[in-house]
Amino acid sequence: MADTASGQILRDKVAIVTGASSGLGRAVAVALAGKGAKVAMAARRMDRLQEVESVIANSGGVSISVKTDVTQRAEVKELVRHTEKTLGPVDILVNNAGTMYYTLMKNVHEDEWEKTVDVNIKGFNNSIGAVLDGMVKRGKGHIVNMSSDAGRRGYLGLAVYSGTKFYVEGLSQAMRNELIGTGIRVTCIQPGDVTTELFQHTTDTEAKEKYDVHEKTKILEPEDVANAVVYAVSQPGHVGVNEILIEPREAPL
């Protein structure tokens, strides 16, 4: 039962957050646990997950860490199996793990294109594939997909990344409509620039100098985005928050 009086509005809910070892996923995991959800956190860096686990435990929350490479379908299936055995059936998937490289198409950084597709598309699919059947059988569930404002507009220097986020948007729109009548909700969160480690992977200095402006204006904090996720998953059952576009005030779409 949700305990709204104490603010534990997600008490008894089980959530999986992929990419919880840093940035948005970390903030989302802490926020969901703060509202009473039991959270399974997935990523490749266990030391980082365990640090988040301590933060959550120190605030009286419940979480587990599961080493997972989302590009490996079997590992994501095991993440869900282990979560269900340890915490219970999954109510919420925050499909957040992702990567991004500023790069110009003409510079042909094909390895980076491939890594972006592997995590942002294949890993994204693997995570949905691992939870959806159970949610359909139980007649409830919420899939929160971490899209981007780059899923609404193709950004210069981010062509492949934008393409992956258009994929997230297209799949989410179709899936949301396909799942009418099943009790499952699908939300896309579309943040603009947020202070995370996402910007550290770029090797294409020409693209970075031309188009990466994240240090030039006040951008979002991970907690701003986590608040949007909490809002989406806290609405009454008949409400579908289909998308939330959240931008730095000084950098609108």
Ligand SMILES: NC(=O)c1ccc[n+]([C@@H]2O[C@H](COP(=O)([O-])OP(=O)(O)OC[C@H]3O[C@@H](n4cnc5c(N)ncnc54)[C@H](OP(=O)(O)O)[C@@H]3O)[C@@H](O)[C@H]2O)c1
């Ligand atoms: N920061 C922004 O400005 C911004 C804006 C819009 C949307 N987003 C989206 O937000 C999401 C999170 O990004 P972030 O900004 O928080 O970046 P981040 O700090 O770099 O976090 C990325 C997370 O994804 C995980 N990850 C990457 N590859 C993985 C893999 N193969 N398997 C499992 N986990 C993997 C990383 O964990 P490990 O390395 O430990 O595996 C890390 O926890 C992404 O989908 C991104 O596209 C970010």
